[in-house]
Amino acid sequence: MKLLTISSVKILVILFFQQILLAQMPKADLIFVNGKIWTVDKSKPVAQAVAVLGDKIIAVGSNSEIKKYAGKNTKIVDLKRHLMLPGFIDDHTHFVSGGFQLMSVNLRDAKTPEEFAQRIKEYAEKNPGRWITGGDWDHELWGGELPRKEWIDKYTQNVPVFVTRYDGHMGLANSLALKLAGITRETPDPPGGLIVRDENGEPTGILKDEAMSLVYRVIPEPTLEERINAIKLALEEAKKLGLTGIHDIGTTEDLRAYQELYKRGELTLRVYLRLPISQWEDLAKLGIEVPFGNDFIRIGSLKAFADGSLGSMTALFFEPYDENPNTKGLATDIVIDGRLEKWAIEADKAKLQLSIHAIGDSANSLVLTLFEKIVRENPSWDRRFRIEHAQHIHPKDFARFKNLNVIASMQPYHAIDDGRWAEKRIGKERCRTSYAFRPFLDHGG
């Protein structure tokens, strides 16, 4: 046991002193007046004006009350009777992927082969030297002819291209990408994949399903700067939507990029970053517990998948799909081989939060059963279990959400997205407890 060396005291220089000496009474940096401001205070739900100093709201009230905080350096914004709301927190983002999506060429509404080629040409000119990916094209828009590498090769001789259909099940590679991937007329179709060929046996550039991975594996990982640039685009998008915080799902590389942006003073929203559950031990080994970090970057929650999605009929249900009676969906491999259970129990012991994706009723049910086991076996703590999506719920399970204090982390957007084909997939009865915001509120889940 070593001596406590309370020694070498250095002085904490509180620079704040100097700033304060300049201004005897606090004046706001920024004042908003003449608005309809939702205060989230039941006793006074609406105010006219708000004063901000540094990163804090220092006063809310009437125009005349708040104008007292105006100094000669205060910026005053007239809201002109518009509504003002507190910042939004999105509870489920793939923010960095979203940024890369925004960064990539947009082919989603290209209506002719010429437009398709033209957009790639323009993108290549503006973004020299990097792979062109994304795209989200739809060949039905020009009658169904699949695109060919010849459409774009002349514009992309020095840049590899692999742009994918909007469903992600096929993509078009240009000649350079095929070359980098080592795909020639001699290359056999990989199991589960198809290299589309012309009448002479020459690859056209279209790769389907597993054949796509031949190209994916040669696309380089984005650099830190590329990742940062993608995040910046996503931050701009978030600003437009009023987002000031996200509960993100990402990687340790994303964490590095967020830290760099924070150090540059360019991280304009708060990030609660959830890493894959397979990394629970890396966090536990360091003794990091949820939530660890500062106001802008926090970690300590872990993301896992219990099943797939409704759209692909891989969400796991108790009963077969109405649309295909041969399947009830699929549990993920980590559910089946027991890793999810083992990891989740250990992660919870190490005071790491669990955020588990579950769409189908059976997947939700098995996650609840796992949570029950954890509560039984591990010491209690402020664990705040989350089920991401909690989309289709067996009626008996609403009470379990409540009893286990599970956060049903639901996304209203899904009700107007895959909600459109839900009834076709799973029938009317199960739809009654799908996207079940009201039952969750009634049960207090």
Next chain:
Amino acid sequence: MKLLTISSVKILVILFFQQILLAQMPKADLIFVNGKIWTVDKSKPVAQAVAVLGDKIIAVGSNSEIKKYAGKNTKIVDLKRHLMLPGFIDDHTHFVSGGFQLMSVNLRDAKTPEEFAQRIKEYAEKNPGRWITGGDWDHELWGGELPRKEWIDKYTQNVPVFVTRYDGHMGLANSLALKLAGITRETPDPPGGLIVRDENGEPTGILKDEAMSLVYRVIPEPTLEERINAIKLALEEAKKLGLTGIHDIGTTEDLRAYQELYKRGELTLRVYLRLPISQWEDLAKLGIEVPFGNDFIRIGSLKAFADGSLGSMTALFFEPYDENPNTKGLATDIVIDGRLEKWAIEADKAKLQLSIHAIGDSANSLVLTLFEKIVRENPSWDRRFRIEHAQHIHPKDFARFKNLNVIASMQPYHAIDDGRWAEKRIGKERCRTSYAFRPFLDHGG
């Protein structure tokens, strides 16, 4: 690439609103008046009064200026012309070990065998059920007779005891501790250690050097609560000394304890926790960069040893010790086998700070050479190299500290601690550049 799901917006409830509505103009929580307050502001170095709101100083000035901030709930403290300073930051603590030290029985000034036994008796009564360790006894105070297990066995039949001499080179175990360690009259002395025995060959309880590890290995690791209690004692000590921050050296278990105290609202100083350099990869794998954490707990710096200490003649010098011409001291095993260099280069690449202990002039020199290599090989960043102690410096090396922007993390306490025997150990000439605060300031190191 997945869609950016900017969805499910939840409202950021700014509870702050409510608090602010209660008070139209800010009033301080706490005001100090009538003092001599060192402001660390050169243009106005001394003030009379200071106002505090929440965790921020909101104003500094004269008594009359500051009294404007007094409201009906403001606590006013009269400093009675005493000096008030900003909080101190200790740049090198082993805070948790220090807490355990404070928690253990104090035998340092026990002057008789009776007093020795009496203190252990009282400690055992007050702290039932846990190992009694520490102690720091000195048998020279009662004439040199080594203590024996019989002195304390009758008070400690149900609690194992292993109290050590203040130099850490021997300890007294009671009968229960010997039993738990499996030490009997048949146990051979381990290499480098001695089990002291009486005239009949029976162990007396005294274990020297390597024999001590026979007991150490059966002492259980402290529980989280024990660790927290040790830290609480250290926090009390720190408060008395005006410490508001520490640059600590500790373990991941310490990190858990600090987090728990923080969550309980009981962490009363800011901790910059430096983990062992052997854990660089655990941090790098997660993408954690220095400094990561909040205002109260931050990580991202790594502690390593390049040599030993002056007292034990293991600090590494260019020339032999004056006191023993057969040794120049010892580099640590990780210096000798190359791990320090490898780890340091990789850790720096991963944006983790290096805090390397170096006492002797040769150890300081080799660390500077390593830092030069890192600067040459790795991309530049705000790396803030630290050498802990930087105690004995070869005259040619002061400039290297400056050129590499190395922080000489020195502890004035050492100049009055092992400074007392420095000249005997290394002679007059080398002492000229020992504890060399002035030369470092002159060189701007």
